[in-house]
Amino acid sequence: MSAARAIVVMGPSGCGKTTLASALARQLGWAFIEGDELHPEANRAKMAAGLALDDTDRAPFLDAVAHALAAHPQGAVASCSALKRSYRDRLRAIAGDVLFVLPQIDAAGLEHRMTTRPGHFMPVSLLTSQLATLEPPAADENACPVDGHLPSDEQVALVCRALHATGAPPG
Secondary structure (H helix, E strand, O other): OOOEEEEEEOOOOOOHHHHHHHHHHHHHHOOEEEEHHHHHHHHHHHHOOOOOOHHHHHHHHHHHHHHHOOOOOOOEEEEEOOHHHHHHHHHHHOOOOOOEEEEEHHHHHHHHHHOOOOOOOHHHHHHHHHHHHHOOOOOOOOOEEEOOOOOOOHHHHHHHHHHHHHHOOOO
């Protein structure tokens, strides 16, 4: 794992990306980027209608997240599904070295979380598609898996320890 000044909390809907990313950003004193806010309206409408995004739909979203990360060289944490390696490669191509944090949680836990959060545009019906698309980071990627069932402060501590071990300044 190499030192990074950009972190992407990745994974399927319901894994706690936003909660963990915002807590990490606060802890590190870095900018927080809510990936969902960077989706074009057409993407949000498509997902709300229960239709999975394809790679063409995702391209402008991934570019927006990557440019937002690159705009904060002092450090930024973004929430972004980044389900495929090709998506993570696209983010790295623009943002540079990125640490990908994957909160790991089982399908039943994801479904429970998705059904109990009000007002989110992502329907539970798309969870199966997301899980089928998910390519966990490979050994050669800069990644830090964490137990998504742990309280967010414990997840933050694990990621901060991983960052500290790489020599990345804590903020």
